[in-house]
Amino acid sequence: MRRSPSFRTGTAAGALAGALVVAVASIAFAAPALADGGDDGFTIKDPRITESSGLAASRIHPGVYWTHNDSDDGAYLYAVDSRTGRTVATVTLSGVGAPRDVEAISLGPDGDLYVGDIGDNLGGKWDHVWIYKLPEPKVLKDQTIRATQYVVKYSDGARNAEALMVHPKTGRVYIADKDEDGGHLYEGPAQLSPTGTNVFKPVATVDLWVTDGAFSPDGRHLAVRGYFGGILYDWNGGAIKRESRLNVPLQGQGESVTYTTDGTRLMYGSEGANSPVQPEDAPGASASDGKSPSQGGGSASGDDGGPMSGSLKVGAVAVAALLAVVFGLRRLLRRD
16 A cells, blocks of 8 residues: 555544654664665665565575555566665566556466455445466566456455465465454455456454465465564464464565565565565574574564564554554544
């Protein structure tokens, strides 16, 4: 989503919420400059990429991550070399209409890229959204690739969503809607139809205001993130079970997450010019490089016992205080 988080209870509260979140994120939690180093984190340097909303690790080009802007850009995908932070290929999608609000990207077991034009800045007013599918290019160069466009509707009505995930074993597509009170995981048909309407049905609740999600490469876990935290679910055949908190870095506007190809780390991205992509060890993963992954995950505010610097502790207190003000205003507005 191109805007900072807003609330449904009125323009004043939404504007204040956005201003407070941006102010706190930019001052109290300004991310340190990252030394470009692949899975050790990098900075997206392409000046065209100012609203990176999705992230997917390439399986055929080591160290390359696919991303996109979320709106007002066009049907473009960018391949970013994590070792330099520079774009090494721009892909233009043909065979699709004008994208409205592209929010997510995921790789399927078929080697295809799935792009979720699933955002709804009108708060769930569009009666359908789209998924675009195209083969991941074997050669990294500026090119145009024809994509297949799928029409998507939800069985329980229109909604806003920013997370699209393709299961790495079954190839089934899932969407998590974005709701400040927690949303649902929606399951698509076993096979998407390019000619009919693909109805997605809710199969589980998700206890988070979700901005993105990703399956672990082995398909056993589903990681979902929001602006200030994340949750790791045991996939459990689709009947997801909450397993732990994720140690999500605090970012200006945290919009994306993907696993590294070996499954040992989660890479978290944010919107904005020169936006950072920051790594965290994936809970429960077996690190091939000898590093010890986080045990049970953590939270951005450190309430699960993870270590925090003094500046981050101060920032966490500031966030809590500011959010208390926002939610207080929301309650007042509801009474009016």
